[in-house]
Amino acid sequence: MSTVEARAGAEIVTGGPGGPAGPGAARAAVPRDAGRRVRGNTWRLLGSEVGLTFRRPRNLVMLAVLALVPAVIGVVLRTVSAGGAEGDAGAIIGAVAGNGMLLAFVSLFVLVPLLLPVAVAVVAGDAIAGEASLGTLRYLLAAPAGRTRLLAVKYVNAVVFGLAATAVVAASALVTGFALFPIGPVTLLSGSTIPVAEGMLRVLIAVAYVGAGMAALSALALAVSTLTEAPIGAIAGTVVFVILTQVLSTIPQLAVIEPYLLTSYLPRFDGALRDPVATEEMTRGLLAFAAHIAVCGSFAWARFHSRDVTS
Template sequence: MSQVETVPQAPRLRGAPGFLGSEIRLTFRRWRTVAMLAVLAAVPVLVGVAVRIQTSDGGAAGGPAFLSQITNNGLFLVFASLAAVLPFFLPMTVGVVAGDSVAGEAGSGTLRYLLVAPAGRTRLLAVKFAATVVFCFAATAVVLLAALVTGVLLFPVGDVTLLSGTTVPFAEGLLRALAVAAAVALSLVGFAALGLFVSTLTGSGIAAMATTVGLLMTVQILGTVPQLSSVHPYLFPHHWLSFADLLRDPVYWDGLLRNFGLQAVYAVVFGSAAWARFTTRDITA
């Protein structure tokens, strides 16, 4: 009796919306993703508890921006937490997801089965990038929700005094917190495109993730070197903290628009580079 050879079954290809939904579910089902989101959620809790303990002993909540205002209004824990995770922890999680997006499929041997449909490479790359952008918003939302719940439980809430000195109702302050979270998520789009490009250069997910995170650290270091001040405005993290301008009355749009424009340039440049690399790449495994 002849033996039947088994081969890996190609994934069922769907339309673009179904394909994107499947990719998003796959991203958030990974234990690595769940663990990173849990760490992000823990940061606001730890910051809130630390401030609560310090102030209960009669100390003053000094320190980084927004931290001293948490005891007066728990909503400021949202802003303090986003300011704390944005320089490294939040983009690091995005770098891991973006770096693994294509390289992880290549390393596991499933990439060629995803490319059986005509024009599959362009669609697959677009879906991978879209799923990474969704993760940017989801990760930011996790920090927002964790900080908001912790702030409400541990500190008083009420009217919000903005950085310009204007006092607004809590409802408007909450809307501004949502706008801040959206601005933070959009700030990560350029870095997500950079990670996607790196992911198309190798067949090792670990190598792509390490390289993407390494680039993040390198650029952050370059941003602190005074001798490179002329280059700083062109580095993707340079305007990340411009979200604070949403807490002024009126809102200062210059820094925000420069930030969004810079992220768009990075997304176009590295997205195009990723497409050029991926559409000409020899997929043999």
């Protein structure tokens, strides 16, 4: 594990593996500019984490699959003439044939319920449990104030990946849409039409919103990840949660719990396709995401700090 060694090396620069226990003792021992060095090292650690994440073949394959789906949808819509599309979203899928930019929204609509969450869960669920299962967690923790910083770095890394995955979907959809379909003023769900530039802005809004939702999901996966040493358990647990909550929200008798489920806010990115933009609903969704991040994040922090790292 050469990469792990590289990271452990970065740790050693700051505090040394045999550093005294407890943040207070560390503060007394290290020189005054240690704060800046720790900060600099945090960025370096984050950089190396992000680099690792985006070099890992497994993650690259997931990004490739995510990029492939919009292309496949685009090709199918191009070759099979629209029509016979049913349901609420049927019309918008058909409308892609008239305007390629809508493919970005359709792709998000298709991927947000399962595939995007799975990709995020793989990265965020692996964060702590993966290191624990490889036995590399203790090297990463061999630094003063290590646990909080490590957790934060792992979380930011997962958030970056979630945002990147969402952006990859949108980018692939836009490229496919531009290549296969005419591009012009965009017809919104409300029936009004906006120019192309504003349409791009709406795509960005939707990507940012879904990215925020994935950040909330990352916090959840991270919390699960601190509970186990088996990364597959953390990943599966998160995915099961995503599926289960969506199943529950289809049961009419359980409509009361819907406002408390993370997944019921994820498809609200369609607010970006309304006129005016449904800021009220989307703000509500963002607040729900923030609440999930606060609760799951602090749970992960408390759990990670009180657990004995033996591997």
